[in-house]
Amino acid sequence: MNILVCVKRVPDSSENEIRLNRAGNDIDTDDLVYAVNEWDNYAVEEAIQIVDKVGGSVTVVSVGTEENEEILRREMAMGAESGVLLSDPLFEDADGRKLAAILSAYIDKNKFDLVLCGAQADEGGAQVGGMLAAMQDKPFASLVNMIEVLDEKKLKIGREIEGGSQEISEIELPCVLSIQTGINEPRYVSIRGIRKVASVEIPTLGASDIGFTDTPLRLQKLEYFQPELGAGAEMLEGSDEEMADKLVALLQAKGGIK
Amino acid sequence: MSFELSKEQLMIQKMARDFARKELAPLAAERDEKHLYPADSLKKMGELGLLGMLVSEKYGGEDMGTVSYALALSEIAAACASTAVIMSVHNSICCGSIEKFGTEEQKQEFLVPMTAGEIIGAFALTEPEAGSDAQAIECSAAKQGDHYLINGTKRFITSGKNGGVTILLARTKPEGSDAITAFLITPDMPGFKVDKVEDKMGQCASDTVDLVFTDCKVPVSRVLGEEGKGFTVAMSGLDAGRIGIASLSLGLAQAAMDEAVKYAKQRKQFGQPIANFQGLQWMLADMAIDIEAARLLVLNAAAMKDRGENCTMAASMAKCFASEMANRVTGHAVQIHGGYGYIKEYPVERFYRDARILTIYEGTNQIQRHVIARELLKKGK
C-alpha cells in the first residue's frame, strides 16, 4: 500500500512560551523552536506500521520553506521511505483550504492508496483532511483511532465518539483519514534511523511542478489575543501545593466541599 | 575555531532531548528519592543506539563520533544525571576499552550485548586506600594455571551492582610499570560479592558500591588486553571519560538555568516578576556565560578527539571547567528559587546535589589540574 502522510511544522509548545506579535494578529515567531505536529507523528507511525504488515511505502509531504526539511527528515528517520517538500512563494500564508488545494495538486500527480493527516495542528482548524478528501473526491473519516487493513480495497477503521463510545466502520480505498493521537505509540527516532537519512536529498516541488494555480484566501486572520480575565474568573498562582490549598479554601468558602 | 553542528549531529541532539524529556525527566525525582536504578530506560536507550555510540557498527554500535556522543549525553543529563553517569561509564570507558583491547570472542560475548543495552558496563579501579593514586591499588590477581585468583576490595564502583560486566584492575605483580592487569568480571563468578551500597548525596539512581573479591576464580580468557597492560587499558578510556563527565556537567547546568529562567519569570515579589530585578539578571547572565564557555570547551575537546588529535589537555580542561561551572550554575539556580530551591519538589534541589560529585569522580579536579600542568610544562622549553 502506498501511503502519503501530510505533516506540518509547528512551534513546539514544550519548548516555547507562546507570545503575540507586535501587530497583534498572530503569534511571535522569532526564536521559536519547531517540531513536527504531534497528530502527524501518530499518522506517520500508523503508516509505518501498516506498511510493516502489508508492504508498500510511506511518503511524507510538507508544505512550507526549506526549514520544513528538518521535520521531513525526522519522520524519515522514524521509517518513512521518502519525503517531499512543497515550497513556493505562492504557498505562503495559506489558510486551510489553500493548503488542501496544494496537497491535492501534488496528489493528482502521484498515486496513493491512502492519505493520512493529523486530526488537527497547532491552530486547531482541523480543516485540511476533510477539504483534501473533498477536492480529491475520496471517502473521508476524521478522528480515526484504529486502522485495520481488510484487503486491497477496504479498511476497517475505528473512531472515538464524544463521551468515550467507539464507532467501527468500513471505508473504501483510496481514501483520506485524519488521525487522532493515541492510535498508537509513536516510536522514538533511533540513531541508526538518523544516520540513514541525515544526508539524503529531499526533493522540493514548486507550484508549477505540481500544477497549482493560486486561489485567493477565503479566511483571513484579523486579530489574535488572549482574552482578558472576565469577572468571576480567577487564575490561581504558586506551586502545585499552594494552588491546591487555595482551591480547597475557595471551594470550602463557596460551600462546594464541607 | 567555530562550530557548526552537522544535520546528523543536530538530529541526534534532538532525538536524545525528545527521549530524555519524555522518558527520563518524569521519573528522575522518584528514582532519586527511592534510589531506583533506571533499568527500563537503559533498555530503551540501548534500542535507540545511545549505549554504543562510539563503537563500530560491526559490534552493533553506531560509530557516531565524540561530538554526537557529547551532545546526546548532555541531553540525557539534563533530565537525569544518574542515568547519564551510567551512560558515560558504559560508553566512554567500558565499551571503548573492550573494543580497543578485547579479543574477538570477548567482543562477541560482551560488546555486542553492551551496545544493545542488554548489559551495562562498570569500571573498577578505585580502592579504599587508592583513589587519586591509582598506581597504589592492592587488589591482587595470582595466576594459577588456567585462571587467576583475585583478592581485594574495590570502592565506589558505578553500576557495580546493577551492571552485567565489570572491568577490574588488579595487581599481577608486586611492583613495576607492568604490574597491573585488566579483567572482565561477571557477577556469576564465585568469590565475587557486591558489598556495601553507598548512600550518597546525589546521583542516587545510579548505584555506587564496594566489590569484594575473595579467592575469586577468573579464567585466563577473561584478561582484557595483555597481562601487565592494565594501565594502558585504563588510560585508553580517560579522554572519552572526561569528555563524558564534562558533557554531563553541561547538560545538568543547562537544565538548572532553564528552570531558573522559568521560575524567575513566574515568581512575583514586590509586585513584579523577580526576573525584573537586576541582581538576578546578572546572576542569570553569569550562568549563561559559564554554560556557553563550557559548551565550547566540551565540543572542542570532542572535535579534537574525532579528528584523532591528542586531546588529553583539552579533555581535562573541559572536565575541570564544566564540572566547576555546573556547581556554580546549580547553586545560582537554587538561589534564584529562594526557599523553594531548597525543597525537593523543585528539580533544582536535585540538580544541586547531583552536581557536587562532578569535580570529584573521573579524576578529581586537582588531578585534572595536575594533568593540564604536566601537558603544559611538557610543551614549554
Ligand SMILES: Cc1cc2nc3c(=O)[nH]c(=O)nc-3n(C[C@H](O)[C@H](O)[C@H](O)COP(=O)(O)OP(=O)(O)OC[C@H]3O[C@@H](n4cnc5c(N)ncnc54)[C@H](O)[C@@H]3O)c2cc1C
Ligand atoms: C559517586 C561516585 C562514583 C564513582 N564511580 C567510580 C567508578 O565507577 N569506578 C572507579 O574506579 N571509581 C569511582 N569513583 C571513585 C572516584 O574516582 C574517586 O573517589 C576519586 O578518584 C578520588 O579518590 P578518593 O575518593 O580516594 O580521594 P583521594 O584521592 O583520597 O583525594 C582526597 C583529596 O586529595 C586531593 N588529592 C589527592 N592527591 C592529590 C595530589 N597529588 N595533588 C593535589 N591534590 C590531591 C584530591 O583531589 C581530593 O581533594 C566514584 C566515586 C564516587 C563518589
